[in-house]
Amino acid sequence: MSVLLEVRGMSKSFRGLRAVTDASFDVPHGAIRALIGPNGAGKTTCFNVIAGVYRPDNGIILFDNHPIQNLRPDQVCSAGIGRTFQLVKPFAALSVVDNVVVGALQRASNVSAAKKQAAEIVERMGLGPKKDQLASSLTLPDRKKLEVARALATRPKLLLLDEVMAGLRPTECDQMVEFFREINRADGLAILLIEHVMRAVMALAQHVIVLNHGEVIARGTPAEVVRDAAVLQCYLGEEAEV
Amino acid sequence: MNRAHGLLALLVACLAALPLVANSYVLSVATLILFFAYAGQAWNVMMGFAGQLSLGHSLYVGVGAYAAAGLYFHFGLGAWAGIWLAIALCVLLGAAIGFLAFRFGISGVYFALLTIAFAEFTRIGFDHIQWLGGPGGLFIKVEHRVGWDLVNLRGAPAMFYYVMLALSAAAFALCAGLLRSRAGYYWQAIREDEEAAQALGINTFRWKMLAVVISAAMTAVAGVFFAFYYNNLFPEQIFHISRSIEIILGPIIGGLGTLFGPILGAAVLTVLADGITELLAALGWEFPGVKQVFYGIVLLAVIMFLPHGIWPALARKLGVGK
Numbered sequence: 001m002s003v004l005l006e007v008r009g010m011s012k013s014f015r016g017l018r019a020v021t022d023a024s025f026d027v028p029h030g031a032i033r034a035l036i037g038p039n040g041a042g043k044t045t046c047f048n049v050i051a052g053v054y055r056p057d058n059g060i061i062l063f064d065n066h067p068i069q070n071l072r073p074d075q076v077c078s079a080g081i082g083r084t085f086q087l088v089k090p091f092a093a094l095s096v097v098d099n100v101v102v103g104a105l106q107r108a109s110n111v112s113a114a115k116k117q118a119a120e121i122v123e124r125m126g127l128g129p130k131k132d133q134l135a136s137s138l139t140l141p142d143r144k145k146l147e148v149a150r151a152l153a154t155r156p157k158l159l160l161l162d163e164v165m166a167g168l169r170p171t172e173c174d175q176m177v178e179f180f181r182e183i184n185r186a187d188g189l190a191i192l193l194i195e196h197v198m199r200a201v202m203a204l205a206q207h208v209i210v211l212n213h214g215e216v217i218a219r220g221t222p223a224e225v226v227r228d229a230a231v232l233q234c235y236l237g238e239e240a241e242v
Numbered sequence: 243m244n245r246a247h248g249l250l251a252l253l254v255a256c257l258a259a260l261p262l263v264a265n266s267y268v269l270s271v272a273t274l275i276l277f278f279a280y281a282g283q284a285w286n287v288m289m290g291f292a293g294q295l296s297l298g299h300s301l302y303v304g305v306g307a308y309a310a311a312g313l314y315f316h317f318g319l320g321a322w323a324g325i326w327l328a329i330a331l332c333v334l335l336g337a338a339i340g341f342l343a344f345r346f347g348i349s350g351v352y353f354a355l356l357t358i359a360f361a362e363f364t365r366i367g368f369d370h371i372q373w374l375g376g377p378g379g380l381f382i383k384v385e386h387r388v389g390w391d392l393v394n395l396r397g398a399p400a401m402f403y404y405v406m407l408a409l410s411a412a413a414f415a416l417c418a419g420l421l422r423s424r425a426g427y428y429w430q431a432i433r434e435d436e437e438a439a440q441a442l443g444i445n446t447f448r449w450k451m452l453a454v455v456i457s458a459a460m461t462a463v464a465g466v467f468f469a470f471y472y473n474n475l476f477p478e479q480i481f482h483i484s485r486s487i488e489i490i491l492g493p494i495i496g497g498l499g500t501l502f503g504p505i506l507g508a509a510v511l512t513v514l515a516d517g518i519t520e521l522l523a524a525l526g527w528e529f530p531g532v533k534q535v536f537y538g539i540v541l542l543a544v545i546m547f548l549p550h551g552i553w554p555a556l557a558r559k560l561g562v563g564k
Contacts, residue, residue: 051441077443085441091434093499102431105424106443114427154443 003062004029004190005050005081005158010059012042012049019045021214022059027158032184032191034205034222036198038235042214043194044086047160050192051083052076063158077106082156084147086163086194090135097122097131099146103153118153125149125179141168145176152183161193165200177203198226198236210235246562257407261400269399273471275512276406277464282492282504283413284460289490290499291417291426292453293433295350298357300485301364302332302458306465307475311382312374314470320394321470328462335360336458340451349436358483365481379476382469395470402471409467410505413460418501420456429453433499461489484534491537495544497551506553511540 005027012020020042027033035043049056052073061069063079071079082103091099100118101111108114122131125145130138135146144164151159161180165173177200183189195201201208201222208225210218212235218228225231260272281303288294309331310324339360343353369377390397395405420426428449431439440446469475479485496507515533522532529535548555 053437072445073437073440074443074445077441083441085438089435089438091431091438093434094430098427098430102427102439102444103442105427111422111424111427150438150442 002029003027004031004064005192006060006062007046007050008060008062010046010049010056010061012045012054012056018214020049020056020211023211023214023216024059025209025216025219027190027192029157030184030188030190031207032180032193032205034201034208035192035194035211036196036201036208036225036235037211037217041211043211044162045214046211047083047162047192047194050076051081051160077154077156080155080157081160082151082154082158083160084144084151084162084164086166088140088143088147090138090143090146092134092136094135095132096127096135096138096146099135100149100153103150106154114153121149121153125152126175141172144168156189158190158192161191161195163194163196165195165197168197170199173197173200174203176200180204202226244562245560249560249562254411261403266399269403271512271516273399273403273406274516275508276403276410277467277471278489278492278508278512279505280406280410280413281461281464281489282496282508283410283417283501284457284464285489286493286499286504287417287420287429287460288453288457290493290503291421291433292429292450294450294453295354296357296454296457297354297483297486297490298359298361299457299461299489300481300483301335301357301361302461303465303468303485303489304361304364304368304475304477304480305331305335306462307469307480308368308374308380308465309462310466311380311469311475314394315380315382316373320391320396321466322393324469325463325466328466329459332458332462332465333455336454337451340454344447344450358486361481361483361486365477368477368481375475377477379474381474384473395467402467406467409463414501414505416460421501425449425452430499487537491541493551495540495551497553500551500553500557502557503551503553506556507551510552511537514540 003026007026008024010020010023023046035046037043048054050061052071052075056069060067063081068076068079091102097118100122101114104114104117108117122128125148127142127145127149130142138146148164165176168176180191181204184191193204205222208220208222209216210225210231217230217234218225226236261269264272281299285296285299288296306328309328310321313319313324313327339356343356348356368374374380385396388398390401392401428439428444431442431444432446432449436446491511492507493504494507495510496505497503515536518536519533522529544551
């Protein structure tokens with residue numbers, strides 16, 4: 001599999017606090033990768049640097065063989081990277097479907113085409129019955145779905161998911177996992193996810209990258225990573241059962 | 243044709259027929275309402291649609307008014323010429339303010355302060371431009387208050403009323419179109435959450451600039467109308483912050499970001515404020531500033547009881563959409 005996203009030697013500090021240090025990892029075309037680690041390990045900072053919210057202090061990020069580390073967030077989106085936010089950011093005063101229309105307009109040539117695409121995605125995400133409700137009226141699980149729907153509407157090649165399973169009930173979590181597997185298989189969409197819900201990580205990711213104090217401390221298949229001594233010590237705990 | 247279109251057609255028909263039945267006082271109040279409805283609509287593009295708070299829209303009214311009045315006063319060129327100069331100057335000013343603010347990440351209340359600052363130092367600047375009358379004001383000749391000279395915007399009060407009606411209708415149609423377009427979706431996304439909007443591929447700088455420029459250009463036209471309707475301009479009045487506040491109260495009270503809000507708000511405020519002033523005068527009481535006290539009370543009441551403005555609540559009652 002050829003590489004879609006390649007992060008090489010990425011570092012980012014905030015006023016001397018090193019959030020990410022010399023991190024390198026990649027996401028091949030059509031792959032699902034997970035980024036895990038304890039709170040404050042620098043996972044969301046990694047996402048924000050990839051998505052163009054922050055410029056890295058060092059390192060390069062190649063997407064489809066083009067450097068993207070100096071692009072703005074909107075340009076990163078145009079390049080083909082969609083993202084969700086850990087703290088969901090719905091357009092509260094807009095309806096569910098209009099939220100998704102905003103995303104669809106990224107590639108759609110006009111508003112009516114965007115509306116059509118948005119309606120399909122809303123349906124696919126299971127938000128169909130709520131499409132005309134204001135986004136502010138949604139429950140948290142539905143807001144997470146809306147984040148995903150909006151990002152998918154921009155037709156990305158790579159989707160960055162920041163803790164979309166957190167706060168979901170186990171059955172909802174399993175549905176979400178099934179959904180991502182399905183779009184990964186059907187559309188060849190590559191996914192990089194940050195997740196604390198190990199149940200979802202184990203089920204989805206073929207490969208896991210573990211961050212601690214901003215550094216990559218382990219990588220491998222989910223089964224390998226959960227047996228790694230360093231990972232057990234800093235994150236999962238000695239008696240981890242997954 | 244649904245219920246909303248029917249009500250809209252009825253409203254336009256009533257407004258078009260008004261000069262046939264109204265006396266000159268009623269007509270002047272109606273013209274004023276339409277003026278504020280129009281200017282409010284223009285301001286609403288920036289704040290109601292795109293979420294960028296301008297507290298200095300008097301800047302565009304003033305510069306637009308002075309541009310057109312100056313051309314007429316010195317060179318005899320009528321409104322037909324002045325309108326283009328007014329729009330051009332206000333677009334440049336709006337673009338300059340927008341660039342300064344958005345390029346350097348000034349937003350929220352700091353952006354609002356910047357808009358006040360520009361209006362204020364333009365006011366002080368115009369006090370020193372003797373060519374345009376300075377603090378003593380610029381007066382343009384009041385000739386033939388009869389007839390219909392649309393090209394030069396000289397004529398009877400009814401002509402000014404119809405001009406303002408046409409402008410308000412055009413602004414309404416423009417805003418309705420914008421709201422349904424790509425720009426409308428992008429502006430609302432930026433208003434609701436700028437970071438999320440950017441993550442969805444929206445170049446927020448560009449679209450915010452567009453909102454400012456459109457709003458400035460629309461407001462410039464209001465300024466041109468103001469100059470030829472009142473025939474006198476004073477920097478102290480036209481650039482004053484209270485003028486900006488008068489413009490924004492209509493949309494806020496009527497309903498921010500809605501199409502009917504600015505119209506409804508302007509009507510409620512102007513009619514009631516004038517009514518109260520008249521009533522008190524008839525009773526032999528004259529309080530300077532009673533209008534401002536009244537504005538304050540209405541604003542408080544709306545914030546307390548109808549935080550989204552009057553129109554959204556009224557629209558539900560009438561059974562029509564936004």
